[in-house]
Amino acid sequence: MGSQIFSAILVIIVGVGGCVAYFWGANKLLDLAFPSRGVAGRAAIDNLRRQGIVRPWLFVGPALLILTVYLIYPVVDTLRLSFMDRAGQNFVGLANYQWAVGDREFRTSILNNFLWLAVVPAACTFLGLIIAVLTDKIWWGNIAKSLVFMPLAISFVGASVIWKFIYEYRAEGQTQIGILNAFIQYLGGTPQVWISIPFWNNFFLMVILIWIQTGFAMVILSSALRGIPEETIEAAVIDGANPFQIFWRIMVPQIWGTIAVVWTTITILVLKVFDIVLTMTNGQWNSQVLANLMFDWMFRGGGDFGRGAAIAVVIMLAVVPIMIWNIRQATRESGEGH
Amino acid sequence: MANTRGKSFIGRFGVHIAVLIFVAIWTIPTLGILVTSLRDKDQITVSGWWTALTSSTQTVAGRLPGASAQVERDGTFVIEGNIFESGSGQVGAFGTRVQAPTQYAAGETAELNDGVTMQLNEDGSFVLTSPQAFEGDRGQRVYYSVLQPPSFTTENYNTVLFSEGIGRSFLNSLTVTVPATVIPILIAAFAAYALAWMRFPGRALLIAAIIGLLVVPLQMSLIPLLKLYNGVGAFFGVPAKTYLGIWLAHTGFGLPFAIYLLRSYIAGLPREIMESARIDGASDFEIFVKIVLPLSFPVLASFAIFQFLWVWNDLLVAMVFLGSGSDQLVLTGKLNALLGSRGGDWEILATSAFVTIIVPLIVFFSLQRYFVRGLLAGSVKGG
Known part of the structure; x- marks a missing residue:
C-alpha cells in the first residue's frame, strides 16, 4: 500500500518532469540545430524560417501521438473488427450486424435507447430552464442553484446507490425504508419493486440521469438568460404580455442556440449511458441499453469482439450527425473570426 | 428581469x-x-x-423466566423481574401472540388463560400472576415493542473503511486520479498554444479533427485498446492491467476536451501581449511559459476539476483497464461490487456510497466557480 502511494507520487514527478523535459529539450535542440543568433543575416533568417516550420509540430507532437493511439486508431480498428469474428481473426462480412438486427436483446436496447433519447434531454433542458428562470427571481437563488447543481459531481454509481435506496422495496404492510414506497404506502397504495417493472423501469432509471444532468442544463441556460437584453423584456411588459408569453415568446426564442447546445450535449451523454443500467438492473427486466450490451459482449463467454464492435459502431453512427454539425459550426466560426 | x-x-x-x-x-x-x-x-x-430523529420502535420476542423463579404470595403464584437485562429501556406495548405482538399498552394488565395475568410496565418490569403454581422451565412467551431513542454512530465508517476494503479502494482511486489529471494538462496546453497562435499547414484540419474527436463515444476505443494492452502485456511479459495503462487511457480520452477548452481560451488572449513579447525577441517557448501559462491559470484549473471529477467518477474505463483485485479496484468499481455482494446491507452501501462521493463534493463546492466557468466555455462557445 505504501509502495503504491510512493509509485503514484513517483509517476507524477516522472510524468510531469518528462513532459517538461521533452518540451524544453526539444525546443533547445531545435535552437541548436538551426541557430538564429550569432550567425550571419541570411542564414539566421533561413534558420528562423526552418524553426517556424518544425516548432509547431514539437508542440502538438505528444498530443497528436496520444490522440492517434487512444482515439483515431481505435475508431478505425473498431470499424474493422465489426466485420470480423469473435476473436477478430476472420472476416465475416455483415454477420455481426445481421445478428444484431435479429437479436431480441439488441432490439430491446435500441428501443430503450430511443426512449432515453426522447425523454432525458428534453426533461433536463425543460427542468433546467424552469429552475434557471425561477432562481433568478429570488435572493437565495444562488444557493438553490448550487444545490440543484450538486449531483453533477456525483458518480453514476454513487447516484445509482442513492436512488436504489429510494426505490428500496419491502413487502406490503412492513415498514418501508425506501422513501418512495413509504410515501406510496402512506397514501394507501401498494408498494412496488420499481426497477423490475418492465417498460416503466426505464423511466425510473432515467430519473437518475435527469437528477444528475438538470444542474448542467440549468447553469448553461441561466447564463444565456442573463445575456438577454433587458429592453426586449421591458418592451413586452409595456405591451401587456403576461409572464408565460414573456417566457415562451420573448425569452426562449432568444436562447434557442444555447438550448440546442445543451440538448445535443445531453443527447451524446445519453447514448453512452452505461453505469446506471449496469448497477441498477444490469439490463434485466427489459431495461438493457446499447452501451451496457456492448460492455457485456466484450466479456461474455470470453468476449465476442466482433459483436461488441458492431454495437459500438451503432452508437457511433448515432453520434456522427452531431459531430458533423459541430465541426461545421466551429469552422464557420473560425472563418468569420480571427 | x-x-x-x-x-x-x-x-x-x-x-x-x-x-x-x-x-x-x-x-x-x-x-x-x-x-x-x-x-x-x-x-x-x-x-x-x-x-x-424520532424514537423508533422495534418489536422483540422474548421469554419470561420459568417456574423456578416463582414465589408464592397470599395464595397466588408470582413471577417478577425486568425484561431488560441492562435494566434500562422503554417498552411501548406488548402481547403474547406473534399475530398480535402489541395487543396491550405498557402498564396494562393482560388476562391470559386459566386466570393468569400479566403486566408489563414501561420500564421493563413485569409481574406474572397465577392462581395455580407455574409448571415447566419454559416461561411465558412475550412480544414487546421497544422504543429506541435515536442513536447516531460512526461505526459504519469504521466498518467500511477498514474491513470492507473501501479504505484501500479510496487509495486506489487517488492513485488513478491524480496522475491522470496532471499529465494531460501540460500536453494539452502546449498543443492548445500551437493551435491558437502558431501558423502551420494542417492547423485547421487538426482543429476540426479535435472537435470531431470530442464526441466520439468511449465505446469505440475499448475493444482495440483492450487488444492492444493484452498484446503489449504478452509481448513484454508484463501484466496487461496496470496503473500506467489507465493513466495513459484517461489522458487520451481527456485530451480532446482539454485541447478544445484550452485552445478557445488561449486564442482569446490579447494579441498585443504576444506581439510585443515577440518584438522583444521572445521565442514561442518563452512566450508560452512566461506569458500564456500564467494567464491561462483559470482555464487550467477548470480543466483540472473536470478531469478530476471525470476520472474519479469513472467506472467503465476502470473496469476495462484495471483488474478487480483489491490492489486495483477503485471506489466506483468497489461500490458496484458491493451492490452485488451486500445488496440489502444499507449500512454498508450507504456509507460506502458517501465515502465515494465526498471527495468530488468537496472539490465541487470549494472550486465551483472554476467548474462553472469551464462548463460555460466548454459548451456554449463551441456549439
Missing part, C-alpha cells in the same frame, strides 16, 4: 415554494444516504431514515 414576473405577493410566494420543492427533490436523495450512513445498523432496517 427580476421584476417582470411574480409582482403580486402570491406570485412571489409561489416562486419561493416552487424553488424550495426543486431544491428538496435535488437534495433529499443525497441526504438520505448521509443520514443512513450515520445511523445504527439495526435501526436502518426497522425505520425510514427520515424518522432518524
Whole structure:
C-alpha cells in the first residue's frame, strides 16, 4: 500500500518532469540545430524560417501521438473488427450486424435507447430552464442553484446507490425504508419493486440521469438568460404580455442556440449511458441499453469482439450527425473570426 | 428581469415554494444516504431514515423466566423481574401472540388463560400472576415493542473503511486520479498554444479533427485498446492491467476536451501581449511559459476539476483497464461490487456510497466557480 502511494507520487514527478523535459529539450535542440543568433543575416533568417516550420509540430507532437493511439486508431480498428469474428481473426462480412438486427436483446436496447433519447434531454433542458428562470427571481437563488447543481459531481454509481435506496422495496404492510414506497404506502397504495417493472423501469432509471444532468442544463441556460437584453423584456411588459408569453415568446426564442447546445450535449451523454443500467438492473427486466450490451459482449463467454464492435459502431453512427454539425459550426466560426 | 414576473405577493410566494420543492427533490436523495450512513445498523432496517430523529420502535420476542423463579404470595403464584437485562429501556406495548405482538399498552394488565395475568410496565418490569403454581422451565412467551431513542454512530465508517476494503479502494482511486489529471494538462496546453497562435499547414484540419474527436463515444476505443494492452502485456511479459495503462487511457480520452477548452481560451488572449513579447525577441517557448501559462491559470484549473471529477467518477474505463483485485479496484468499481455482494446491507452501501462521493463534493463546492466557468466555455462557445 505504501509502495503504491510512493509509485503514484513517483509517476507524477516522472510524468510531469518528462513532459517538461521533452518540451524544453526539444525546443533547445531545435535552437541548436538551426541557430538564429550569432550567425550571419541570411542564414539566421533561413534558420528562423526552418524553426517556424518544425516548432509547431514539437508542440502538438505528444498530443497528436496520444490522440492517434487512444482515439483515431481505435475508431478505425473498431470499424474493422465489426466485420470480423469473435476473436477478430476472420472476416465475416455483415454477420455481426445481421445478428444484431435479429437479436431480441439488441432490439430491446435500441428501443430503450430511443426512449432515453426522447425523454432525458428534453426533461433536463425543460427542468433546467424552469429552475434557471425561477432562481433568478429570488435572493437565495444562488444557493438553490448550487444545490440543484450538486449531483453533477456525483458518480453514476454513487447516484445509482442513492436512488436504489429510494426505490428500496419491502413487502406490503412492513415498514418501508425506501422513501418512495413509504410515501406510496402512506397514501394507501401498494408498494412496488420499481426497477423490475418492465417498460416503466426505464423511466425510473432515467430519473437518475435527469437528477444528475438538470444542474448542467440549468447553469448553461441561466447564463444565456442573463445575456438577454433587458429592453426586449421591458418592451413586452409595456405591451401587456403576461409572464408565460414573456417566457415562451420573448425569452426562449432568444436562447434557442444555447438550448440546442445543451440538448445535443445531453443527447451524446445519453447514448453512452452505461453505469446506471449496469448497477441498477444490469439490463434485466427489459431495461438493457446499447452501451451496457456492448460492455457485456466484450466479456461474455470470453468476449465476442466482433459483436461488441458492431454495437459500438451503432452508437457511433448515432453520434456522427452531431459531430458533423459541430465541426461545421466551429469552422464557420473560425472563418468569420480571427 | 427580476421584476417582470411574480409582482403580486402570491406570485412571489409561489416562486419561493416552487424553488424550495426543486431544491428538496435535488437534495433529499443525497441526504438520505448521509443520514443512513450515520445511523445504527439495526435501526436502518426497522425505520425510514427520515424518522432518524424520532424514537423508533422495534418489536422483540422474548421469554419470561420459568417456574423456578416463582414465589408464592397470599395464595397466588408470582413471577417478577425486568425484561431488560441492562435494566434500562422503554417498552411501548406488548402481547403474547406473534399475530398480535402489541395487543396491550405498557402498564396494562393482560388476562391470559386459566386466570393468569400479566403486566408489563414501561420500564421493563413485569409481574406474572397465577392462581395455580407455574409448571415447566419454559416461561411465558412475550412480544414487546421497544422504543429506541435515536442513536447516531460512526461505526459504519469504521466498518467500511477498514474491513470492507473501501479504505484501500479510496487509495486506489487517488492513485488513478491524480496522475491522470496532471499529465494531460501540460500536453494539452502546449498543443492548445500551437493551435491558437502558431501558423502551420494542417492547423485547421487538426482543429476540426479535435472537435470531431470530442464526441466520439468511449465505446469505440475499448475493444482495440483492450487488444492492444493484452498484446503489449504478452509481448513484454508484463501484466496487461496496470496503473500506467489507465493513466495513459484517461489522458487520451481527456485530451480532446482539454485541447478544445484550452485552445478557445488561449486564442482569446490579447494579441498585443504576444506581439510585443515577440518584438522583444521572445521565442514561442518563452512566450508560452512566461506569458500564456500564467494567464491561462483559470482555464487550467477548470480543466483540472473536470478531469478530476471525470476520472474519479469513472467506472467503465476502470473496469476495462484495471483488474478487480483489491490492489486495483477503485471506489466506483468497489461500490458496484458491493451492490452485488451486500445488496440489502444499507449500512454498508450507504456509507460506502458517501465515502465515494465526498471527495468530488468537496472539490465541487470549494472550486465551483472554476467548474462553472469551464462548463460555460466548454459548451456554449463551441456549439
